[in-house]
Amino acid sequence: MGSEGAFKSTIAEYLEDLPAQFCQQLFTKPAACLAIFRLLSTLGKHIIMSMLYLDAPIELTDVLQWAKPGKTKSFKSKIHRLRKLRILVENSGKVSLDPMFRQELRNALTGGGDFGSFGIPATTRDLRITEAWLEKYANEKWEAILHFMVGQNAEMPQPSDSVLHILKMSRLMERREGDMRITNSGFQFLLQDVSSQVWTVLLQYLRLAEDQNMDVVEVLNFLFQLVGLQLGIAYRTDRFSQSQRKMLSELKDFGLMYQQGDVFYPTQLVTSLTSAMNAEHTSNNGQVSTTEMSADGYVILETNCRVYAYTSSPLQIAILNLFVHLVSRFPNFVTGVITRDSIRRALSNGITADQIVTYMTVYAHPHMRNQMPVLPITVTDQIRLWENERNRLKPTASYFYKDFHQRQDFERVYKYAEDLGAILWCNIEKRQIVVTPAAHVVIMQYVRGHRKPEQRG
């Protein structure tokens, strides 16, 4: 899904931008290696796995021949990405995996390496805290934050200061007239799926950590370790460093984990981060269960723009309300219509048509998922058309030349401007030209060199 891919790439981009020695430090932890590995594209994973148990470097040209003709381009771009992430190192035409990365990824697969790299499970645990309970807990926490952002329910308790701080820093909300108000990017944020939202917050947290002069590698390592934990298992905190404890207490407020004394339980918000399908929270036990995914889809969209949403969650209704004209509400579902006005309202809030379409696709009712494409084309096209409608007028700074006395004058200037590629608009009969500001100075010099012109700015 598009938006999620974009956010994943930002964490990848974040890693790409890290200095080389930071990467080396990151690669010393198997959990980090595994998490980074999971963030890569399928092809990138395949390249790594193919080379993981090769001891000698191989010729780059040989690697490129793995790809079928016509696919080489995307294959090359994947290799380039791996090199930017410093996972792949090239040496005189031969490539191999970074030795540290190779060692630690092998350790991750074989279970070698450091003690406690995937968390230290506690020996005692509270039996009341089940996976289902954690899931509910995390969802409540997360939805409370989102709900606070939508700002429709005053009774909701305000999130903690660290949460507020991150929301403000990431410009998802801003302080206006004493109140916290949602921004345009905040609206966009709301329409993303949960794991993109969590990534956004975590990235922001990383930037914040940088500003506070915390050790970025430590923060990253800690995050990647969290990502590798297992839902429903209690982990000990007593071996954590001071800063790790601080991070734990800050991330706790987002519902990423539940803490109880010196034991904490990661929730699915963090354990399912490296999975692609995030609408559902797979229990990761390899069993195929029938109930997966069905829990989350609730929106039915008809070709006549009518929307039926099987939900009683105030948050989901509030989000739908961003772009749907809601008509009626029943105990377990709401109906509404997508109208030009409702879409324009959303667009003016900074939400894009693609986000609306993606949101409805992600949360489509299971029955909708059987059809291809999931949403009726008529409606998605119409939403995009409404978006284009807003883009009909585009202001561009420019200069307007008119009242040429002689035809030759006009033609000379016209020809000169055309050669520059600076004409935005012209009317030959009325002898009028509009040019770009950049070209204005040059044209003026040209005109002055020939004859005294008439011009207005």
Added chain:
Amino acid sequence: MAKEVEDEDYIDIDDTGPEGLKGADGGYAWEEEYKRSWDVIQEDESGSLQSAVQGIQEQLKRKRRLRDTTAIQRGIIRHVILVIDGSENMGTRDMRPTRIAATLQILESFVNEYFDQNPISQLAIISTKDGLAEKLTDLSGNPLDHVNALRDKSNKDLAGEPSLQNALELAMHTLRRAPTHGSREIVCIFGSLTTCDPGDIKQTQAALKHAEVRVSMVQLAAEVQVFKRICQETNGLFAVADDEIHLKDMLFECIPPPPVVSAKATSDMIQMGFPIRASNAQVPTPCVCHHELSFSGYICPRCRSKVCSLPTDCDVCGLPLVSAPHLARSYHHLFPEENYREIDVEVHSGAEHSGAGLVCFGCEGEVKGAAARYQCPRCRKEFCLECDVFIHETLHNCPGCV
């Protein structure tokens, strides 16, 4: 008598007289009480229809899973003649885009599926229009030839009336040369309600019956007594297609090999070639089937000529060329799996005091307490419904017995 007839035969006025029109309750079919199908569905305690719908689905599945598994001799080597109506009646637009276009499209998949399931069988196509019957393809074992013939645009030039008799005579003539160990079948697709014949079609019918040719027909318009009678007399199927999907279903019923009932059927040894794939040739060489240059192909073991694909007949020496998997594809028709027995859940769980359900031997999934389980009569292993259907429809292997 009347009651039995009701299902299959109530327009057969000649046979049964007015009795044939009687419905199940003794009245006429149109006098029967209107069936309120929605009354069948009952809400469960929580007011949901889920369980009722599920029950109906299970019933459907169960119906499908019971099939005849008696080890009868089936005509694995078949000779089927497809007869396509090319009359003006096929231009009717009750099927999209026209009857003929829809038919040809379905026939293309029919041909492929036919050779998929009957790899060593033969097929020929006959078209009838303007009172004439014309052979589009001769009996051959190469699906590509037939598909290409079906794709020929001239098939869509419709003209005049069809002639069933001419088509059947031509088909019979073609089949006369087929060896006796194979079955002889004719499958017609007719859009016309009339046929324009040179003689008495009853004689043709008798001849067909004598030659033990099985005639099946799918009608696109309505039931016609003469057509139906021919099919019945020759042990074939007759059906009227409601729409394209129904047409396809009806046609595809003719794909699994029919049981051999003929007294004349003999068994023979057929000489067949198992070619090896020629590849890694440095220079492309032409194939004998299309005369096109290619690098790979199959070499006929007898005359060393190269053909493009299997199964086919060698164009030079006429040897049927197959690969071993092609033969294997037919084995499940010969050795069908036995139907599983449904186990009475109450008795079963009462005896074992488990109640928690058991683990399906196939998919290792848990069979919930109330759900039915099925037992293989041979290996006594128990399976869930899903696996039962899968094993008998697709796999043709009992995981417990192999």
Added chain:
Amino acid sequence: MSEAAEPEASLLVVVLDTNTAAWERCPLQFDRALQQVVIFLNAYLALKPENKLAVIATNKSECRYLYPTEFTDETTIPEMQVYEQFRDVDTKVLTGVQKMIESGSMSSDTPAGIEQGQSQVSRALSKALCYINRGTKASVNKIWPRILVVSVADDAPREYIALMNTIFAAQKLGVLIDVCKVVGSDSVFLQQAAEITGGNYLKVDTQENRGSLLQSLMFTCLADHFTRSMLYSPHNDLIDFRATCFCHKRVVDIGYVCSVCLSIFCKMAPVCSTCKTKFSFKLVRAPSAANGTSAGKKKPPVN
């Protein structure tokens, strides 16, 4: 954006041949090989958290699921340095294999018709397909099924029909069958399985170096459908689709096929040894070759 259209999850069923007699012939020790397979499983799970896995082990006398199973060892607390999901699979597979070997060595009774070095591959494949059938039907999202057979045992001719049935069922379900043959000669049956279903057939030469099984698995069998569409796969051009005759087990170029049961013989016989049909004494040549090209076309009727 380079991460276009991420492919869906996969469903992999690994059929693991644990036939001890066959492994003894292998230069690669079984426990070593098992370790490498387990690493491969972990690598597969690491690719995508949604990836589903099942492991079926087979030997000469039985065939059972190693993973997923209901059995959980409550006594072990999770280890610290292993990713939890991996640990679950690893312990189940390892203990499962252990149990199989123990029970196999205790009961020496071999089902009739099976030799020491043969395994119940067709039964395992049948089970695998049942599992896949249920798995793909139950899953809401598209899931790409495939099977990996790690085989050491020889082909059992008795299994031919059953194996062929499973291959065609797999083809119908769109299941790729990858085959990794570790010891012995090439398996003709499994070669056909890979070829027909579009999977890879891989013969691992374990004598060369000990890591090559894992490396081969990683390189050829790990890729999902999406990756395979982008990459070249080692293609086996010289698959032998010739048949072996039922009478002498000889590979035949031109054979004689019983028209009733399709048994293949290398020379003429009066009675089919499989179905006991008596043949009419004439050799039937190609039916269509006998056909003339011009079939009598009727004159149009005078109506």
